[in-house]
Amino acid sequence: MPFYKIRRNWQIQARTTHTVHLHVREGFFNDKIYLYVDDQQVVEAQAGLVGASGYALFEIDGRTHEFRWIWNMLIGNPTSIVIMHKGHILAQYGSDRAAQDDILDS
Numbered sequence: 001m002p003f004y005k006i007r008r009n010w011q012i013q014a015r016t017t018h019t020v021h022l023h024v025r026e027g028f029f030n031d032k033i034y035l036y037v038d039d040q041q042v043v044e045a046q047a048g049l050v051g052a053s054g055y056a057l058f059e060i061d062g063r064t065h066e067f068r069w070i071w072n073m074l075i076g077n078p079t080s081i082v083i084m085h086k087g088h089i090l091a092q093y094g095s096d097r098a099a100q101d102d103i104l105d106s
Contacts, residue, residue, distance in 0.1 A: 005031075005077075010091040012037075012083070014061040020091060024078065031076070035067055035083075047071045047078065053098070065090070068098035 006024035011017055021036040024047070035043035035058065042058035047069060055068040066084040071077070080098035083091040089099050 006093070008091075008093055010083070012060065012090050014063055014085075016061065018060055020083065022081065022091075022093060026076075031071075033069060033078075033081075043067050045069075055098075070098045 005026045006022065008022040010020045010022075012020050018038050021034075021039075023034040023036070025032045025034065031047045033043065033045045033047050034041060035056075037058070037060055043056045045054060045056055045067075047054070052073060053068075053070045055066055057064055057066060059065065063085060066082075068080075068082050068084065069078055070080045072079040078094055080095045081093040082089050082096060082098045084099060089096060092099075
């Protein structure tokens with residue numbers, strides 16, 4: 001039975017302050033990542049074997065933000081999850097490796 005293995009909360013300042021929730025739900029071969037802004041789901045993505053790295057775009061107060069992740073395939077957990085705006089890291093879980101520009105090109 002799947003369960004949430006990672007939950008994080010952050011406050012992000014755009015035009016106003018917003019609460020951002022990260023939930024990572026464990027699956028057998030593919031975990032799911034959910035991102036909520038003020039209790040509204042803005043990202044749902046697969047990770048693990050089907051998504052060793054990836055990104056999604058979402059908006060807060062009309063501004064585009066990036067949600068990036070890198071998965072460690074050996075341990076089955078994220079190595080790096082970042083939320084960025086215009087190249088600046090606003091929230092981070094693990095290392096900042098997902099913030100590198102070239103990481104999504106490989």
